[in-house]
Every structure is written in structure tokens, then in C-alpha cells.
Amino acid sequence: MSTLNLTKNQSLVLDLLSRADQPLSAYTILDRLRDHGFRAPLQVYRALEKLQEMGVVHRLESLNSFVACSHQEEACCSHHGTVAFAICDSCGQVSEFHDHTIDDRLAEWARQKGFKSEKTTIEIRGLCSACAA
């Protein structure tokens, strides 16, 4: 199933996350979708699992929350590899970015150690420019 062919529950969750101005927890999503028939956590977690597999939603490990992908298809690369998140602890704004040099350094460390990387998490907590001012 592609991004263009989501189930009803998946669409509801993705739409909600896309409109949110900050990460949402699974239970916040549940609460906000009660009017649309959501009754149990599993409905949310199942939708999130699929959306993450599709790469259109990311889990923020340090927040136990989820965001819609805001990865910009920039000129430098086309695929969605490892990304980093900068999370403002004041306003909740999340910036998603990637950096080839970081990727390369992590890959080089893994190569030297014989470590087989499956998934990399990079999250910076702090204050965005607006909130730090």
C-alpha cells in the first residue's frame, strides 16, 4: 500500500499529524480521533506502525511521540535515509534534516567495528531560534 492508498484509520492519523504543529503522543492521537470512531490504543498504534513503514511518519524516541515526515526532497539526495531531528522543548517545533557527513561517519564507525546498523536515531533537544531569543 502506497502513500496514495491509505486505509481510513491510517489517513485519519496521518492527516492529524500533518496538521499538528508539534509531535503528538499515541494517546493524544487517540483522544483527538474519538469523534472519528477511534476507541482503543491499538487502532492508533497499528496505523502508526504502517505509516512509519511507509516513511511518512517518524517516532521521536526521546518524546515517545510521533510526527509527520517533513523531509524535504532536496537536490542533494532522493531517498529517505537517516535523518536527525531538532526538537524545541519550549514550543514543540521539530526540524527534520539529514547530513551526509554524519551518515558517513556513523557508517565508517560501523564498518570498523563490524556492526550491522539497522536503524539510527538522532535527536537534539533544545530551544529553537524563536524560543531561545
Place this chain on the structure above:
Amino acid sequence: MSTLNLTKNQSLVLDLLSRADQPLSAYTILDRLRDHGFRAPLQVYRALEKLQEMGVVHRLESLNSFVACSHQEEACCSHHGTVAFAICDSCGQVSEFHDHTIDDRLAEWARQKGFKSEKTTIEIRGLCSACAA
């Protein structure tokens, strides 16, 4: 209070983590310290909080678990800055390392965006060399 002057509860938690061959959750720590008088989660969380402040214990966000610091005081630097963790999903082994280039790239991104970084999490999940073989 320095590393050399821990309270009883802090010592018990740090000793347990230091001897563990994999990350431990707060509740696992609680269970293993019941014989030493631990009765409630808060005893564990309070000790962990202080130990983290001292820098002798780290929280692994992607596992909701904790490890004793294994940072090696190498020739290249003396302070305990941002570190990365490679976590084997098979045997639980955790490798803690740091990379100045990664630090620099993240700092440069933050500088450009005016983001004030407070704490950075880098965790690689995968298979260690022994388990990948």
C-alpha cells in the same frame, strides 16, 4: 556529590548497572534490588537521575533502559560530551563512542538555524559483529 561519594541507593544502582552485560530497565533494577531494600520505582528513578547528572549512567531512549558509562578517556579529549551508542538487538551489547566530526556537524547545523542544543541523543540499533556473523 562526586562519583566517589554516592548515597547507598545510588551505589547499589550503579554497581548493578556496572556489572550488567546489557541495558537494564528501571523496573528490572527495582526487581534485582529488592533484597537490598528497594520497594518502589521512585527509589530507582531518583538514583538514576543523580547518576545521570554525574555522567556515570546514560539513558538509552530507544530502549527505555539505562547503562553504566563506558566512555573511555581517550587521548583525543577529556570531557564527556555528546556520545553515540551502538546497541545490539540480539545480545544487548552497547558500545559507547564519540566522534568530533559528528559533533561539529550537529553544532554547525544548530549555529546556522539558531538552535540552542541542550542534549543530543544518537543511538544505532542493529547487530554487533558477533551476532551479525
Place this chain on the structure above:
DNA sequence: TCAATTGATGTAATAACATTACATGCGTTC
């Protein structure tokens, strides 16, 4: 056609992780 399969869904119960609130004990300071 219709049984078998697959994948999405619904519901309840439970497990796992973390915090709040309040009380107690125990040194140090003045």
C-alpha cells in the same frame, strides 16, 4: 461457487514505564 487466505478492524485486558503527592529521617547551620 465457495473454502482458504490475507489483511484490516474492533474490543478488552494487561503489561511496562514514569511521575506526583505526601510523610519521615537525619545531618548541618546558626
Place this chain on the structure above:
DNA sequence: GAACGCATGTAATGTTATTACATCAATTGA
């Protein structure tokens, strides 16, 4: 020794995630 700071103890609650089981619809292929 009163006041204070700080570590501790205990109970209750809040938050996040999973397991188990049942139902439903679309697909498939004998």
C-alpha cells in the same frame, strides 16, 4: 534546638505500549 536542605520511604496515579481474541471484507484459486 529550631530551621534548613537533602536523601529516603510509601502509596497512588498517570502515561505509554502490547497481548489475546473475535470479526469482517476482499482476494484467490480449486
